[in-house]
Amino acid sequence: MIVIRGGSVFTPDGIVTADVVVDGDRVVSVGDPPPPTALIEIDATGCWVGPGLVDLHVHLREPGQEWKEDIASGSRAAAAGGFTAVVAMPNTVPVIDEGHRARFVGERGLKVGLCDVVPAGALTLGREGQHLAHLDELIEAGARIFTDDGDTLVDAGLLRRAMEYLAGRDCVIAQHAEDPGLAEDGHMHGGSVSSRLGMRGLPALAEETIVARDLALVELTGAPYHVQHVSTAGTVELIRQAKGAGLPVTAEVAPHHLVFDHREVESMDPNFKMYPPLRTPDDVAELRKAVLDGTIDAVATDHAPHADHEQEVPFEEAPRGVIGLETAVGATITATDIDQRRFFERLSINPARIARLGEHGVPVTEGSPANLVVIDPTAVWTPERFHSRSQNSPFLGRKLTGKVRATILRGRLTHRETE
Amino acid sequence: MRHLLTIEGMSRADLEDLLDLADEFVDVLDRPIPKVPTLRGATVATLFFEPSTRTRLSFERAARALSADVLTFAPGTSSVTKGESLKDTALTLRAMGADLMVVRHSATGAAHRVAQWVDVPVINGGDGAHQHPTQAILDALTLRRHFGKLDGLHVGIVGDIRHSRVARSGLQAFSTLGARVTLIAPPTLLPLDMTDWPVEVANDFDEVLPHLDVVYLLRIQQERGGTTGFTSLPEYVRRFGLDDSRFARLRPEAVVMHPGPMNRGVEISPHVADSSRTLILDQVRNGVAARMAVLFRLLASPGAER
């Protein structure tokens, strides 16, 4: 039995200050007088209590690249970050384009038991963009999100076919939007900083042209479509228009895009190298607004671990991506000063809905699943060392506001703040 | 000054200090014994990951003229396995006793990263398309020795500016020292966004030519993607090559510079290359002195903050 005392609780009827009692894998009461003693007591004074966070976009690197991360270390990092469920991207080695591989990922996550790991399926075999993956097998194995993330599905005809095939199956196609021709192997945002540094630039258009084209296909097919890691004001505008026209579009943004802009690259530190690249301050401002006004439905970390030796190279040679599970809460609160309701909508309710997870992202009430997180929204801290196997974070040494105090998965404490 | 990684941010005083030092070293190099004992016992390591004989030789000559020892690491196309990282190479050379490292690499920021890993001064010998500080210093030195000062000089830099570290360093150094700089290239060879750059831009070489005091020609970079910025080599030469007829229309006192190596017949006609109005060999000579000045400033006398 766990008692969470005195927190500000996200319930179906709004936010109330109340004690929450957990027994077994359910919440048994909210607001009733709790028992005088319990196995575990959590003091949540001044804290937010809500459904455990859900990350739509993580790279756990297992199978195949376990020197960077594996499902065990990634789950540990997720729990520390307040997550009770994560969607694992399929660009592992081998690619998750067949049912048994997806099953492996999900079962491994269950066995580790620190966080539910939901496999996303690849759209195409080997993510090569030529033939559709074994979509039915993958659905049977639990996949609901399909993406070639890491690469863009460029062939519009094939994308259309995927959309039509998945119609009515309650699945969503997620696109990593990066037109290879316009991207020109760029390492950072193409603009004033890349011009000064003489580095190949990646223009905003590389993202926007793909999103615009895909949205036309969504209009044609009616297929649910999710824009991954939005990074430009232009993309935000496209999404706003599409939603206005009633299209089944959702979108996510990564916390680092809410905090940093392309000037950080002047440090030449590969901890600022990711796709999409850090863009202009104007883009950052638009993204923050979009998170607050709901044009962007979810915050998703795009947690992308890379080992130290892979980062100890010149910027241009470094792999793309940074970790983010353990700093998502702090980064989001620091960047947007978001309120509790919107916070849980963007980091729990909406992502759970997009990932079609019934047991996560459920507002706290009697009988709801005991997948919970306790967050201190005013705690100031500086990330120094991560539970993740890799340490490639742009937030190292930066002050963040907002810290996870405890995470509970099916009634079990998976993370507790030690201090 | 702990490292020399970029011209950006260097003040006029910083640059002139190096030029003044370099003037003295030009004299040293003219002596019967062109050698001084200043860096005796120090070891200068050159880490040249990009093929370049001239710059590396120039640095090594400069180090030896100051009586320093030289450790050469130049993998080029040879035996260095792809496995050994830049970091390991730098640490290995440090462990072998390098007191300073000169780093040339095809990736932007390589020298910056090495400076984060080792505790000795680092000179950027050229990183990607980003910076080549000692080239800018030797070019500024050459101009100052020829004209007396750079103030008011109109320098035109012609060629693939977009992919040129020589252009980026040069334009910053020249303009800081008071010159007026015009970048001359087709739009596809100019950087994407030059907001706040202290330069003018021209796409028509012939129009700007009669107003220039210095024509600084860049080499067409086959290896850094230069061939995609224009349609064909003959077309580039026709629009931007310094051929004999353009040469004839230069101001009588105008001079021609080139960082080398030259593509004779491309950006510069053979006749122009051999004429007395080019400062190209002066650049090479001054290059050793300029690099001696930098080595002196970084190793022998960096200042009280040591």
Place this chain on the structure above:
Amino acid sequence: MTATRAVVMDADDVRRAIHRLAHEIIERHHGAARVVLVGIHTRGVPLAAAIAKAIQEFEGVDVPVGELDIGLYRDDLDRRAATNLFRTAVPVDITDRPVVLVDDVLYTGRTIRAALDALSDLGRAEAVELAVLVDRGHRQLPIRPDYVGKNLPTSLGERVVVGAAEIDGEWGVWIRDEEGT
């Protein structure tokens, strides 16, 4: 200039010393026809020029005057603030000619050691002598002057300051406390 503790030589004293040095050089070298004077930066340079002028007045001989910067030959560069280099220029070939190095103050002898190294890179002099305006003792190397304007015993905490007409406005020698700088 901050408060000085004591004037050791005023402008007239320096003038007389320079004249005596000039006479000694002329006498030692049986006329000064082959001598080359080389002043060590900074104040050795105007001192050498003044001695040459005196020799001209007394003997009618134009002694060549060179300037030498020892910045590239010092052994203590890493302990000093960023130094600049001055001109090193000797108008004649010193090979097989007697050279008189000229400096304002002789102290530890390290400057002269560096100057001898620098000089040897310019050529092989027949002989090298040393003329100083002030010898303040405390030698750390086996260096001795051939011509001395004034012997001035000092303590380590004191600082000997020389003013040269061209640089400071007038000639003079002062002693100051090291702390009081």
